[in-house]
Every structure is written in structure tokens, then in C-alpha cells.
Amino acid sequence: MKNLLLASLVAAPLLGSAQELPQPSPLGKVEQIIGLTTVSVEYSRPSVKGRVIFGDLVPKGKVWRTGANKCTLFKTDGPVLVEGQKLPAGAYALFTIPNDDKWVIIFNSDTSLWGEEDRKDSADVLRVKVPQQKSEMTETFTIGFEAVKDDRARMDLRWEATRASIDLYADATDQGFRNIEAALADPKATFGGYNGAARFCLDRNVKLTKALEWAQKSTSMERKYWNTHTLARALAANGRYKEAVTAAEESMKLAQEAKAEAYVKMNKEKIEEWATKK
Secondary structure, rough: HHHHHHHEEEHHHHHHHHHOOOOOOOEEEEEEEEEEEEHHHHHOOOOOOHHHOOOOOEOOOEEEEEOEEEEEEEEEEHHHHHHHHEEEEEEEEEEEEOOEEEEEEEOOOOOOOOOOOOHHHHEEEEEEEEEEEEEEEEEEEEEEEEEOOEEEEEEEEEEEEEEEEEEEEEOOOHHHHHHHHHHOOOOOOOOHHHHHHHHHHHHOOHHHHHHHHHHHHHHOOOOOOHHHHHHHHHHOOOHOOOOOOOOHHHHHHHHHOOHHHHHHHHHHHHHHHHHHHO
């Protein structure tokens, strides 16, 4: 009996150590598609808890792990431009050096690091500088993406009343054309697929002759208000404004029948614009 009691006392701490308990700096993850490139960040999120953060808990002018616990992990499945500088696809430990006016953002190839002490300059793949800005009070350290548009996004690092923002750009044009080529090579390619290919070109103002060819193919397969509007845009982009107005009028009529008011409005605006150029 005495031996059984002793065994239970020894085992109790071991059982307790296996319990899953809330962490002071819980793990967070954020993911964003930029163009056709997926960027993700995994990081631990400490809170202010009444403390002075920058200049005290996080010293200025020194490398910071940019969060808590294991170093922040930045992943991208394609190359991105970070503040205009190329960062290859891969996984990186994200470090920063906070200062009063600018932050240094460091992408390091050693993703096994727990803190900043063992980081080696030789493993730094990229360093950029970004301005420090005042921000609304943020109790818990937050990394997020804003201004996501046209293959570009802004990655914000916010804590206390401070924000550092990093411009990310991932050009989707080349990959987009590879995807289009593969999709349209399929004998089962639909009129929607040809329309999407035409819109991709028109939205980026590239390969406009090809855009017209694909728009014509789409409407020849099946005519809807939306792909007829794309045809009108493609005709105008190739300088054929009279035909563009005719196509837009047809698109507007189809849109009215479908009660698609947004397309009615778009067609009206384009007809007015292109009528002066016929």
C-alpha cells in the first residue's frame, strides 16, 4: 500500500504536465493570397498587459524575434517583392529591429530558431527598412494584411500604439497566362473560361488582340450580358469603338432582361465614353 501511494505521488506531476493550458502568448496564423501567390505568417501573440513595450520590453535598436516564443515564420509559395526587393519562394524566420523612425525587417533562412540570440547575419536572406508609424492602441501583437489589390498587399505589424507596414508585391501575369494556356488547351474549355481569359488581359492591359479573340470565342459559344460586355471592352481596347458601342448596347439589353443593374450602369457609362471616339 505504501509503495502504491508513493507511486501515485510521483505520477501526479507527470500527468499534470500533459495538460493543455492557455498560453500567455497564444499561437496565431494569418494567410493571404497576393496575385496568385500564397503568403502565410505563424507567430506567437504577446499582450501589453499594462507594460511599456517599445523602448522597454522590446529594446530599440536591437534584433527582436517579432512576437514571443518560437520565432515568427514567414512562408511564400512564390517569389515576392518586399519593398521592391526580391525574396525567393520559401520559409523564413522573420526578425525586426524597431527604432524611433524606421524598422529593419529581416528575413532569415534558419526557421528552427527560438529567439534572436542564435540568429546569424550570414543566414539573413533579405533586409529592408520601413517607416515606423503611430497606430491605434493594439493590446495584443497583431500581424495582418491590408490594401490587398492588383497583386499587392500591405503587411502590418501592430502592437501598443505602433505600426510598421511592409509592401509586398507578387506579379501574377506570367503565372496567369500559364494557367490560361493550360485551361484553354482542354477541349472542354467553356465560354466562361474564354471570358475569364479575355478579362484577365483587359484588366492588365496586355495581349489585347488575344483578349478580343477570346472574347469573340466566348460569345460565339453562348451569349450572356457579362461576356458580351467583355467583348465590348475588348473591341474598344483594340480601337474598334463603333463595334464596341453596338456590343455594349446588346449587353445592356441582356442585363436589363436579367435585372443585372450593375451591368446596365457599366454599359451606359461605356457607351457614353466610346460614342465620342467612333
